[in-house]
Amino acid sequence: MKITLKVWRQKNTNTEGKLVDYQLDNVSEDMSFLEMFDVLNDSLTRKGEDPVTFDHDCREGICGTCSMYINGRPHGPQTGATTCQLHMRSFNDGDTIVVEPWRARAFPVIKDLMVDRLAFDRIIQAGGYVSVNTGSAPDANEILIPRSIADEAMDAAACIGCGACVAACKNASAMLFVSAKVSQLAILPQGQAEHRERAERMVAQMDAEGFGACSFTGACSVECPKSISLDHIARMNREYLGAKLASDNVQG
Amino acid sequence: MKLESKIPEGPLAEKWARQKFALKLVNPANKRKYDVIVVGTGLAGASAAASLAELGYNVKAFCYQDSPRRAHSIAAQGGINAAKNYQNDGDSVFRLFYDTIKGGDYRAREGNVHRLAEVSVNIIDQCVAQGVPFAREYGGTLANRSFGGAQVSRTFYARGQTGQQLLLGAYSALSRQVANGKVKLYTRTEMLDLVVEGGKARGIVTRNLITGKIESHSAHAVLLCTGGYGNVFYLSTNAMGCNVTAAWRAHKKGAVFGNPCFTQIHPTCIPVSGHYQSKLTLMSESLRNDGRVWAPKSKEDAQKIQKGQLKATDLAEDARDYFLERRYPAFGNLVPRDVASRNAKNMCDEGRGVSKTGLAVYLDFADAIKRDGQKVIEAKYGNLFEMYEKITGENPYETPMMIYPAVHYTMGGLWVDYNLMTTVPGLYALGEANFSDHGANRLGASALMQGLADGYFVIPYTVGDYLATIGPADKIPVDSPAFKETEQKVQAQINRMMSIKGTRPVDDLHKELGHIMWEYCGMARNAEGLQLAKQKIQALKKEFWSNAKIMGDAEEMNQALEQAGRVADFIELGELMVDDALNRNESCGGHFREEYQTPDGEALRDDEHYAYVAAWEYQGEGNPELLNKEMLEFENVKLTQRSYK
Ligand SMILES: Cc1cc2nc3c(=O)[nH]c(=O)nc-3n(C[C@H](O)[C@H](O)[C@H](O)COP(=O)(O)OP(=O)(O)OC[C@H]3O[C@@H](n4cnc5c(N)ncnc54)[C@H](O)[C@@H]3O)c2cc1C
Numbered sequence: 001m002k003i004t005l006k007v008w009r010q011k012n013t014n015t016e017g018k019l020v021d022y023q024l025d026n027v028s029e030d031m032s033f034l035e036m037f038d039v040l041n042d043s044l045t046r047k048g049e050d051p052v053t054f055d056h057d058c059r060e061g062i063c064g065t066c067s068m069y070i071n072g073r074p075h076g077p078q079t080g081a082t083t084c085q086l087h088m089r090s091f092n093d094g095d096t097i098v099v100e101p102w103r104a105r106a107f108p109v110i111k112d113l114m115v116d117r118l119a120f121d122r123i124i125q126a127g128g129y130v131s132v133n134t135g136s137a138p139d140a141n142e143i144l145i146p147r148s149i150a151d152e153a154m155d156a157a158a159c160i161g162c163g164a165c166v167a168a169c170k171n172a173s174a175m176l177f178v179s180a181k182v183s184q185l186a187i188l189p190q191g192q193a194e195h196r197e198r199a200e201r202m203v204a205q206m207d208a209e210g211f212g213a214c215s216f217t218g219a220c221s222v223e224c225p226k227s228i229s230l231d232h233i234a235r236m237n238r239e240y241l242g243a244k245l246a247s248d249n250v251q252g
Numbered sequence: 253m254k255l256e257s258k259i260p261e262g263p264l265a266e267k268w269a270r271q272k273f274a275l276k277l278v279n280p281a282n283k284r285k286y287d288v289i290v291v292g293t294g295l296a297g298a299s300a301a302a303s304l305a306e307l308g309y310n311v312k313a314f315c316y317q318d319s320p321r322r323a324h325s326i327a328a329q330g331g332i333n334a335a336k337n338y339q340n341d342g343d344s345v346f347r348l349f350y351d352t353i354k355g356g357d358y359r360a361r362e363g364n365v366h367r368l369a370e371v372s373v374n375i376i377d378q379c380v381a382q383g384v385p386f387a388r389e390y391g392g393t394l395a396n397r398s399f400g401g402a403q404v405s406r407t408f409y410a411r412g413q414t415g416q417q418l419l420l421g422a423y424s425a426l427s428r429q430v431a432n433g434k435v436k437l438y439t440r441t442e443m444l445d446l447v448v449e450g451g452k453a454r455g456i457v458t459r460n461l462i463t464g465k466i467e468s469h470s471a472h473a474v475l476l477c478t479g480g481y482g483n484v485f486y487l488s489t490n491a492m493g494c495n496v497t498a499a500w501r502a503h504k505k506g507a508v509f510g511n512p513c514f515t516q517i518h519p520t521c522i523p524v525s526g527h528y529q530s531k532l533t534l535m536s537e538s539l540r541n542d543g544r545v546w547a548p549k550s551k552e553d554a555q556k557i558q559k560g561q562l563k564a565t566d567l568a569e570d571a572r573d574y575f576l577e578r579r580y581p582a583f584g585n586l587v588p589r590d591v592a593s594r595n596a597k598n599m600c601d602e603g604r605g606v607s608k609t610g611l612a613v614y615l616d617f618a619d620a621i622k623r624d625g626q627k628v629i630e631a632k633y634g635n636l637f638e639m640y641e642k643i644t645g646e647n648p649y650e651t652p653m654m655i656y657p658a659v660h661y662t663m664g665g666l667w668v669d670y671n672l673m674t675t676v677p678g679l680y681a682l683g684e685a686n687f688s689d690h691g692a693n694r695l696g697a698s699a700l701m702q703g704l705a706d707g708y709f710v711i712p713y714t715v716g717d718y719l720a721t722i723g724p725a726d727k728i729p730v731d732s733p734a735f736k737e738t739e740q741k742v743q744a745q746i747n748r749m750m751s752i753k754g755t756r757p758v759d760d761l762h763k764e765l766g767h768i769m770w771e772y773c774g775m776a777r778n779a780e781g782l783q784l785a786k787q788k789i790q791a792l793k794k795e796f797w798s799n800a801k802i803m804g805d806a807e808e809m810n811q812a813l814e815q816a817g818r819v820a821d822f823i824e825l826g827e828l829m830v831d832d833a834l835n836r837n838e839s840c841g842g843h844f845r846e847e848y849q850t851p852d853g854e855a856l857r858d859d860e861h862y863a864y865v866a867a868w869e870y871q872g873e874g875n876p877e878l879l880n881k882e883m884l885e886f887e888n889v890k891l892t893q894r895s896y897k
């Protein structure tokens with residue numbers, strides 16, 4: 001099939017970017033979306049032009065590296081899938097596809113379609129863990145966890161940290177990402193000891209990074225490749241409120 | 253070079269305890285006087301960095317991705333082994349040890365493997381304490397499944413995302429130490445060389461992938477946890493960025509490379525669909541618990557299927573050949589990976605393959621769905637089935653999956669002693685980057701186990717011994733000549749690559765290397781093909797250095813330049829793999845030399861002449877590498893021909 005691409009090109013964080021048109025005439029419907037970019041980059045290089053920079057690694061929907069905003073939707077038209085899992089059979093011959101980077105103040109563009117998502121790491125560093133040193137754990141079966149609880153924790157833990165939720169949100173809020181981790185650890189007995197400070201610290205870091213406020217439109221969950229549920233946001237709000245009422249240990 | 257494995261004396265089950273007692277300790281107050289560099293933040297690197305920081309060492313951790321959480325370990329699906337015997341089905345540390353040694357076709361060290369089995373139980377405890385949501389039974393205890401090469405159920409899992417959950421556990425421990433100020437993270441940073449001075453590892457030289465800046469980092473010890481080199485085949489189940497660069501450049505600085513030709517081909521991957529294919533996707537081995545592998549009995553049927561005139565579901569039961577169940581009644585579909593892969597290849601070679609290309613066999617769930625109901629199958633494998641459908645557009649609940657073997661894992665790697673130290677003092681290798689525990693074939697669910705064993709439970713003891721021996725003063729600054737020279741060398745190589753200005757994109761050269769390796773040094777090898785491969789690789793090396801085309805600048809984000817460095821190293825490694833495969837005149841595990849097979853087509857080992865680790869020593873540009881042999885001694889298992897019948 002024939003595809004017209006309009007791709008965001010930006011040399012680096014400090015320069016302006018713009019959409020540039022590319023024509024591809026020989027796209028197979030079995031190709032993945034990123035393989036189409038490989039083909040484009042091969043031809044650009046042969047022509048002596050700069051190939052398009054884009055983030056990717058596992059190419060199977062689990063590392064959370066790929067991040068393209070395709071025709072106005074993070075990770076493109078398919079729900080429950082990342083860009084690397086998108087195949088050209090989702091498009092039609094003759095389509096024009098607009099491809100941009102994630103847009104959010106907290107995710108500055110590094111080059112072309114690649115953005116900086118270190119803010120997510122800093123949020124986890126603020127409290128997304130159970131404080132247990134290597135070697136100090138009891139036997140694994142001493143902590144009994146009902147299957148339903150384990151399953152719910154796993155649902156939350158499935159987040160791949162891609163940032164699509166932020167890109168999908170008109171306020172660029174990171175609530176879905178943050179709540180998934182808070183919720184996973186709040187549900188499990190192992191996470192109980194620190195559950196109050198955890199919510200408070202992670203939310204404080206989220207705010208400090210410049211993510212917007214959550215107005216509960218649900219766009220994040222719809223676009224999330226792992227279909228992380230809005231219930232986690234509700235749970236986090238409870239955790240957070242509880243923490244605010246009970247403690248004064250974390251400022252802002 | 254004399255290779256000292258440093259395996260402690262004494263009975264097998266006491267070796268590790270004895271060693272732990274014999275190793276020197278660094279006193280708690282002195283730990284903060286030592287700096288340790290950890291390259292890689294996968295299971296091995298993240299667990300090592302977190303554990304060492306918890307002990308009080310100052311750690312610098314590096315990865316090429318934008319976040320440590322994205323290391324390739326994240327992609328592991330099926331599970332992690334541990335000898336917990338929670339199922340009361342006869343498992344034990346010795347059985348896990350035995351299965352691993354046998355599965356590796358008797359080409360691994362007894363001492364290391366036994367230690368691995370011993371600490372496996374601690375890993376599960378640690379991960380659960382971190383909040384890893386392993387699958388549970390209704391009563392709340394941990395659930396298990398079985399994996400290839402074992403007759404007990406010892407594999408722990410978190411849906412089909414075990415690697416993800418284990419890595420996120422290690423990443424959370426690492427993040428906690430970043431917050432504590434004990435780990436400094438360097439993301440989007442690639443190690444491009446090792447600095448060796450006075451016979452010791454002193455630090456590394458890196459490139460900041462965003463700015464292109466070349467930088468030096470000095471430490472008392474360097475840990476390479478940089479993963480495997482399966483991407484030498486271009487197409488593999490590895491993430492696109494997986495590479496051998498760190499290990500290879502350390503090799504050129506004196507670290508001996510063990511068994512480079514031992515690669516694992518995984519039997520259950522989604523077949524190739526076209527020339528644009530960039531990677532292959534694994535369908536977890538756990539699927540073989542319930543899926544039945546088959547090919548059409550007759551070539552005629554297979555051809556019709558290839559042409560689209562017949563569908564899998566049209567074939568009657570007696571027109572199907574469940575070839576693994578037929579040939580290996582005891583293990584059936586759960587034979588080890590090398591055996592399953594080779595059998596699938598044989599079917600296709602006989603013309604009985606399916607799919608448009610004829611390079612696929614079926615993995616069929618119809619019986620399991622009939623037996624257990626779709627719900628049960630969905631609960632076990634839902635996300636894998638979904639993944640399959642996304643890629644192929646076919647629904648595996650209705651029609652059998654099509655699978656074909658693909659490169660998946662590399663058992664070879666930097667040679668290390670029992671303490672995980674390479675032949676360069678102060679340089680360690682952990683996880684898939686080392687050669688140590690899987691012999692000639694790795695059993696499923698054992699790589700995650702090994703990565704975490706190395707990082708959580710081995711290196712915290714062994715690195716202390718070295719640090720206590722050298723003392724805190726034994727470190728050199730980054731402005732010393734050894735660092736400056738290395739920086740210049742790295743810069744010169746980059747300049748050289750940027751100035752080739754040829755006509756072929758690097759990706760295209762990488763693809764060519766992949767074809768050569770897969771064709772001649774893949775699932776089956778023979779001397780003639782390997783000789784030819786050697787010539788082709790040497791020609792490709794010339795082509796690379798005269799005709800590669802890299803656009804953009806070196807002083808900015810430049811993905812083609814990153815790939816160029818990796819491909820240059822893969823080409824050199826490829827030649828060594830071929831040499832190693834040529835040297836090993838036997839078949840064992842994943843290394844199948846067509847000249848050496850039993851009458852019924854199984855791998856024919858030659859224990860008399862090849863029960864050794866082939867450890868290759870770099871001899872300078874253009875010179876053949878020197879072969880060192882570490883003889884393997886088996887005191888606790890009897891070497892037999894592996895039989896899964
Ligand atoms: C699809 C798939 C499924 C698998 N499933 C299973 C399974 O179910 N069970 C099992 O036991 N095993 C499985 N494996 C194998 C297992 O996942 C790997 O062997 C293991 O995760 C490797 O871990 P590692 O820590 O050694 O390396 P990796 O996780 O590969 O990490 C390597 C790290 O090194 C960094 N790095 C590499 N080079 C450089 C450099 N030059 N400079 C800086 N940083 C660098 C990377 O950024 C990364 O952080 C699977 C593998 C694949 C491909």
Ligand code: SF4
Pocket residue numbers: 158159160161162163164165166176177180220223224225226227228
């Ligand atoms: S919540 Fe969903 S969209 Fe947001 S980072 Fe996690 S996986 Fe991505």
Ligand code: FES
Pocket residue numbers: 055056057058059060061062063064065066082083084085
């Ligand atoms: S590249 Fe890993 S999720 Fe897309």
